[in-house]
Amino acid sequence: GVEKIHGVAPSLLSRYVAPASDSAPWSCLDGSKTITWAAVNDDYCDCPDGSDEPGTGACPNSMFYCKNEGHIGSLIPSTRVNDGLCEPECCDGSDERLGVCPNVCHEVGAVYREQQTAERKMRSTGSKIRRLYIASAQKEKQKLESQITAAEAEIADLENDVARMKDLIDRTESLSAAALEHKKQSPLYVSFMEHTEALKSLQREYKKRLAREKALGDILDALRRGYNPNYQDMAVLEAVRGWEALARLPHINDVAKDDGEGEQQVITGDEEYEEEEWTAEELEKELDSLLNSDYEALLLEHEKHIGAPTPSSSLLLDLTAYIPDSLLPHYQAFTDTLMAWLEALGIAQGPASADSPDTSKARQAYTNAENSLNAKKQELQRTQEELTRMFDPEWFGSEGEWKRLQGVCLSKDTGDYTYEVCLFDEARQKPNKGGSIQSLGKFASWNAGGGAAVGSPEYYSKQHYTRGTKCWNGPMRSVTVILTCGLENELLSIAEPEKCEYQFKGTTPALCLPPDAQEDKHDEL
Amino acid sequence: VKTQDFKTCTQAAFCRRGRALSARAQENPSWSSPYSIDPSTISVLPGQASFTAGVKSLLYPDVKFGLDVRVHKDGVVRVRMDEVNGLRKHYDEAASWALIAEPDISPEIKWSVGKSDVRAVYGDKKDIEVVVAFQPLKVTLLRDGKEQVVLNGRGLLHMEHFRTKESAEEKLPVEQPQGDDSQVVMQVNSRAWFEGETEDGYWEEQFGSWTDTKPKGPESLSIDISFPNHGHVYGIPQHATRLSLPTTTGENAFYSEPYRLYNADVFEYLADSTMSLYGSIPVMHAHSAASTVAIFNAVGSETWIDVAHPTPRSTETHWISESGILDVFLMPGSTPADVFGQYTRLTGTPALPAHWALAYHQCRWNYVSSDDVRDVQRRFDLEDMPVDVFWLDIEYAEEHKYFIWDKKYFPDPVDMTRDVEAVGRKMVVIVDPHLKRAASYPVYQEAQERGVLVKSPGGSNDYEGWCWSGSAAWVDGFNPESWDWWTSLFKTAPQGDKWTWTESTVDTYIWNDMNEPSVFNGPEISMPRDNVHYGGWEHRDVHNINGMLFHNMTFQALKARSDPPKRPFVLTRSFYAGSQRFGAMWTGDNLGTWEHMAVGVRMVLANNIGGFSFAGSDVGGFFGNPEPEMLVRWYEVGIFSPFFRAHAHIDTKRREPYLLDEPYKGIIRSLLRLRYSMLPVWYTAFREASVTGLPVLRPHYVAFPHDEAGFALDDQYFVGSSGLLVKPICEKGATETSVYLPDDQVYYDYFNHYAYRGAAKGKHVTVPAELEKVPLLIRGGSIISTRERPRRSSPLMKYDPFTLRVALNAAGEAHGELYLDDGVTFSHQDGQFIWREFVATSDKKARGVRISSRNLAAQKPSEAVDGVALATYDIANSFVKEMLGVRVERVVVFGLASKPNKVQAGGRDLYWEFTPGVTASEKRQGTTSVLVVKDPDLSVTSDWEIVVQT
Missing domain, CATH: 2.60.40.1180 (Golgi alpha-mannosidase II)
Known part of the structure; x- marks a missing residue:
């Protein structure tokens, strides 16, 4: 038999007192039943709440208290009492029958205290780094605030500029608009614009196709590398082989067979082009700039060009070449007058009709000014947002302690892949033996749905990165980054407990609260 | 399921021929078996209830067959027939793998040779009689004058003899060169009434993109087995169907396809079908209120079984096998308990499992690292949920080279295992029969050097197929050399320069999967039938036995791992008659649906009928994400299954019971505790099964x-x-x-x-x-x-x-x-x-x-x-x-x-x-x-x- 108070937690000791007389009943703690005092700790469960057996394993639903003198007392479930194992939580060995487990509290307590000291030291050092982060956030705050002031001033100036130019343009354009409209009626221009539209559409479609082809290629690459023969589907194998043939890749398993030789050189075919034809690269680069031409300006250029003498006529008509330099100004003055007359009579077309270059330049300037205004405004907005987020507990913490880590990339090489997370930005998987980088997700939130209060250390112990590249036959990739206090910002381990759902574990000083703030938590076991 | 991956009867030439034979018999009122005993050749072994006799077929007077009928000490009748002095040998070793020993022949029972038959009467009350009729050949087992089992009563017995392709071609019908078109005279084919007009798929056969070269030609075996006084038949696992087998032929047949026995890795199998699955036990009980009898057809090749009830109180079955000899055991009963005793005296009782093996097993494809395993253990303990075994699926192995830990994720396998063992628990780790063909894989290298791999057609090169590991080769359990070698691999202490699994412990147990064998790029997701095993036997001859040998090899290896030995635990997916001696089985890759949950219960019962009690289905369903209610019900099924393991596919969400919300988590905790509280009941039932053969799970017809x-x-x-x-x-x-x-x-x-x-x-x-x-x-x-x-x-x-x-x-x-x-x-x-x-x-x-x-x-x-x-x-x-x-x-x-x-x-x-x-x-x-x-x-x-x- 064991003592009546064996296994009773200190807070409950007052309830385990022998009744005055032997026949007086003892009440189960929940009051549901009375039993004899002799039935307490007699290794038979009488009370529905298990309270009559604090010191044995007879009731499935009670807790056993080990005093652990020399260390810290702890509670274990009754299911571990008298099961033949010495619980690490009960260093005094009181969870088993006498003589089964040695009392190792002295040693355990010493080790524990040593660990506590080390932990505290680490926390203390870590919290200093954390304070640096906070200080840096303060500095950043000042910087941002001054940026905001500066930007606001700049915006005021730019707004003035824009207004001025707008006014100028409005006036000029009302004069030139009619003339320009007339020129745009030219069948050549109309036809040209149609070509442009068609080309734009073609480019749009082409880009769509390119994107689609790339997506398909990625899917097939992923399939090729990741397909699982368990699907036992020869169609998948066919698809892989087909893709390898089309993309001129070696067969993935042949590569694997060669053990260590790595992926063979991808054979790129030299396609044949007709002369003058654009290569795919040129198409990529040049088409955009072509389509971004200012057609109105070109139209005016065109006017100028048509107005100018053709090279053949210049041989005959351009007398300037034969005229001595000294006479040239006079000749020029003469021809100008002549041409003015001819133009007035409708015989010849001038080099520059109406005005347009000026207007278009003005418009260009106006657009530029407006663009810089908008850019500035956006920049301001971003800066303001950054400032708000900096002390938002759902972003960089109420003290801004996480701000320093924004965009800081931590990586871990696991052999086949290097995993990387750029904090508050994106997580990625990079194959070490070549192949495309997969996005594992963008920063979405801190510990969401974990029941942790916003701003609590538990809240900051997890980051979620979601909506990464979709898995073949699976979900979009995502990552949970689990963080603990540590002196370095680093990743310790990478796991994929469910397909395409990754778990990164790492440390950061940003989670190191000063030790005294944690004290209470740590003394419970 | 991809039904097109698996044959129907009409896609298997021998099954087509067998069913056509049965159809011709049905249509021909004067049908009579061409097989008969030559009375002059009867030879009764002195002092023993055994006789041999020559059998002739009207169709091929030159071909000789030999019959051997014996009555064992316990009254079981064994009927064997083989071709004598044929062109080749039919595979005759199926029984030797299934039986624990050559059974003792009764020294008391006497055959009396009569004019038209040979008879023996026996039994405590002399109520059992075996009659072997001469012409046509027919074997009848009677009790109290009532027919219990009849072989060849419908005249469907046919053993295709070995022949050469040339001799067969000579006998093809020939068109006469002269005469007008309306009068094409056919050479009379005197065997057409029985064998059909054409040689259907004798010499080569196509299925999908695969060609079966059939170098031995036709060699199939057909036999009808009737139970004229029994209205229910049970057994012949493994099929996802009811326990009392529904009909496949006759009026209003429930299924149109025969029950198929051809061990196969069927992806997402149907919950109600006669399709073959991972294992085959060719034993069938026939039952009525008056008596129970059973037959065991010891054949290792693909077998199709038609079931019909000509009347509600009688049953006819027809067994069509691709190769092998006739080797049928008739078990006279007369109670279910008697039948279990008779069957397990032949093939062995279920091994008494290690006690912990009856507890809860937690599996997933895959626990991804040592730390993952430790974390799963920690969370079970945190929730105070009992569990005894943690399992590792194929991803523990580097490039699926079994035994070889992937050190990136399992850097400390022995320490991990010790951490699990510290709480009295065990690890089960998977080892499959396909070996990655890689120079860096010592197990493959040794297998290759020792020549213990299955050969491709022709028999000279190691067969190469595709499985988890990519290009792979298969250990040939039929090769006696492979057994000692396989045993040596499992030694945890170094053995000189031989490779052994030193990164393991004696409390690490084994899961044998994919042993049908599953071959991803093979016909019907398995090996080509013309592959060659040790002794020159074709894969078709031994296919259904293959999985059991691998299971047995691993069982022997674990037993030899420590001295004194510990009881091995080996889980197998593929099995055959006798597999019950080597461990546990599960019903393979089931789906997370209510239908699969329900049919899983029936499949486990059918396995118990087949003598293999230590059975269970994946709790939760292998595929899919069961909702909490379904998961709870599945645990309720699991705690009342002999083998109780939760498992999940790699694409599923994690579903360990500690992850559930209340009330589901609490319910499952109680269910797990209920199972643990009842371990004495399960263990006591297993003792009984291990001694008497009575199953651990007993359906009503067995209990009442x-x-x-x-x-x-x-x-x-x-x-x-x-x-x-x-x-x-x-x-x-x-x-x-x-x-x-x-x-x-x-x-x-x-x-x-x-x-x-x-x-x-x-x-x-x-x-x-x-x-x-x-x-x-x-x-x-x-x-x-x-x-x-x-x-x-x-x-x-x-x-x-x-x-x-x-x-x-x-x-x-x-x-x-x-x-x-x-x-x-x-x-x-x-x-x-x-x-x-x-x-x-x-x-x-x-x-x-x-x-x-x-x-x-x-x-x-x-x-x-x-x-x-x-x-x-x-x-x-x-x-x-x-x-x-x-x-x-x-x-x-x-x-x-x-x-x-x-x-x-x-x-x-x-x-x-x-x-x-x-x-x-x-x-x-x-x-x-x-x-x-x-x-x-x-x-x-x-x-x-x-x-x-x-």
Whole structure:
């Protein structure tokens, strides 16, 4: 038999007192039943709440208290009492029958205290780094605030500029608009614009196709590398082989067979082009700039060009070449007058009709000014947002302690892949033996749905990165980054407990609260 | 399922021929078997119930067949027929792999040779008779003059003899060169009435993109087996179907395809189909209220079985096999228990498992790292949920090179295993038969050097196929060389320069998967039939046996790992008759649907009928993400399956029970604890199975063979001889269910003690079945032993006390058994065990009940342990000594007639509580009276008596 108070937690000791007389009943703690005092700790469960057996394993639903003198007392479930194992939580060995487990509290307590000291030291050092982060956030705050002031001033100036130019343009354009409209009626221009539209559409479609082809290629690459023969589907194998043939890749398993030789050189075919034809690269680069031409300006250029003498006529008509330099100004003055007359009579077309270059330049300037205004405004907005987020507990913490880590990339090489997370930005998987980088997700939130209060250390112990590249036959990739206090910002381990759902574990000083703030938590076991 | 990956009967030439033969017989009223015995060749072996005879076929007078009929000591009749001096040899070794030994032939039974038949009469009451008729050849087993089993009664026996392609071509019908078109004269094909007009698929066969070269030509075997007086047939696992096999031919046939036995890895198999699955046990029970008989057709090649009921009380079956000899065992019964005894004397009883193997197994494809395994263990412990075994699927192995840890994720496999073992738990790690063809893989290299790999057609090169590891080769278990080598791999200590699994422990156990064998790029996801095994046999000859050999090899390897040996645990997916000797099986890659949950129960029952009790389905369903309600119900199925493992596909969400929300988590914790509390019941049932062959799960026709209303029941069953009747719920939203009670007896609800009354003609009662409640009844007259202290793992329960539930029957009596041993070693074979009987008798004098504990071990030492007939039992053996302090802490009596006035043990007054209620002998239903005797302080090792005076 064991003592009546064996296994009773200190807070409950007052309830385990022998009744005055032997026949007086003892009440189960929940009051549901009375039993004899002799039935307490007699290794038979009488009370529905298990309270009559604090010191044995007879009731499935009670807790056993080990005093652990020399260390810290702890509670274990009754299911571990008298099961033949010495619980690490009960260093005094009181969870088993006498003589089964040695009392190792002295040693355990010493080790524990040593660990506590080390932990505290680490926390203390870590919290200093954390304070640096906070200080840096303060500095950043000042910087941002001054940026905001500066930007606001700049915006005021730019707004003035824009207004001025707008006014100028409005006036000029009302004069030139009619003339320009007339020129745009030219069948050549109309036809040209149609070509442009068609080309734009073609480019749009082409880009769509390119994107689609790339997506398909990625899917097939992923399939090729990741397909699982368990699907036992020869169609998948066919698809892989087909893709390898089309993309001129070696067969993935042949590569694997060669053990260590790595992926063979991808054979790129030299396609044949007709002369003058654009290569795919040129198409990529040049088409955009072509389509971004200012057609109105070109139209005016065109006017100028048509107005100018053709090279053949210049041989005959351009007398300037034969005229001595000294006479040239006079000749020029003469021809100008002549041409003015001819133009007035409708015989010849001038080099520059109406005005347009000026207007278009003005418009260009106006657009530029407006663009810089908008850019500035956006920049301001971003800066303001950054400032708000900096002390938002759902972003960089109420003290801004996480701000320093924004965009800081931590990586871990696991052999086949290097995993990387750029904090508050994106997580990625990079194959070490070549192949495309997969996005594992963008920063979405801190510990969401974990029941942790916003701003609590538990809240900051997890980051979620979601909506990464979709898995073949699976979900979009995502990552949970689990963080603990540590002196370095680093990743310790990478796991994929469910397909395409990754778990990164790492440390950061940003989670190191000063030790005294944690004290209470740590003394419970 | 991709049905196009697997053959139908019409896509297999020999099955097509077999079914066509049967159709011609059906249409021809004057059909008669062409096979007959030549009476002049009959030779009876002196002093033995064995004779041989020459058999001739009218079709091929030049081809000789030999018949060999024997009656074994226990009355089983073995009928063998083979071609004699043929062009080649038919595969005749299937039985040698299935049987534990060559059976003893009866020295007493005498054949009497008559004019038209050979006969033998035997049995205790001389009620059994075997008649082998000469012309046509027909074998009949009779009991009391009634036909029990008839071979070739319908004349479908056909053994295709070996021939050459040329000789066959000569006999093709030839067109006459002259004559007009309307009068094409065919050469008369005198065999067409029997064999058909054309040589259908004799020499080559296509399936999908595969060609079977069939170098040996046609060699199939057809035999009809009829049960003229039995309306139900059971067995021939593995099929996802009902227990009482529905028809495949005849009017209104339930299925159109025959039952197929061809071990196959069927991806997402159907929940109701005759398609073949992972294993094959060609044993069939035929049952009626009057008798049970069974046949075992020892064939290892692909086999199709048609079932028909010409009348509701008779059954005809037709067995069509691709190759092999005729080797059929007729088991005369006459009870299900007799049949189980007869079958397991042939192929062996289920091995007594390690005790921990009956506890809860937690598996997933995959626990991804050492830390993952540790974390899963930590979370089970945090939730105080019991679990005994953690499993690792294929991803532990670097590039799926089994044995070779992927050190990136499992850097410390031995330390990890030790961490699991520290809480009394075990690891099970997968090892499949396909070996990655890689120079860096020592296991493959050694296999190649030793020449123990399966060969491709022609037999000179190692076969290369595709499986998990990519390009792979297969260990050939038929090669005797492979066995010692395989055993050597599992040694945990270094063995000179040989590679051994030093990064393992002796408490690491093994899972053999993909041993059908599964070959991803092979015909029907398996090996080409013309592949060549040791001895020159084609894969087609041995296909269904292949998986069992790999299982057996691993079993032997684990047994040899330590000295003294520990009981091996090896889980297999593929199996054959005899696999029960080597471990456990599960029903493969099931789906997370209610249909699969329900059919899983039936498949496990069918496996029990096939002699292979240690069976279970993946709890939760392998594929899919079951909703919490379904997962809970699946645990309810699992805790009442002999093998209890949760498993999940790699694409599923994690679903370990600690991840669930309440109330589901709490319910599953209680269910796990219920299973653990009942481990004594399961272990005791396994002892019985290991000695008698009686299955652990017993459907109604086994438990109540005379109650016709129970013959088709397959959704409720009894656990061993315990008297526990369970009906798992396999449907959504159930709150109650109808349970069938087969007899005039009281049945007590295990949880709320409600007493239900059965009736002599059988009766249905409604039993509550809310989510947390499995319908579980104790039949009046049973005593159930449990251990009710929850622990983290079952070895930690070793010294925990027992609770006895005494469920009185109408006569105020009850009976139960308890078997215990160390659960780990083979010391029980030396007499180190406890086997007791608890008996409650009605004591008229004291107007009460006496509950006593008696030593069965001392009473029947020779029947205690499988494989050894102990002459005596040492009541002071060291196991008993170790268990002296283990007590019975509580006795609960249901149905007591009135409140006791005294409860005593050995003259000591005991403390007790009584709650009045309905009594065992009343007709009324309602909550029963419950007497709880507190801590009688009686040892589980000793004889004692508790007297309850009322």
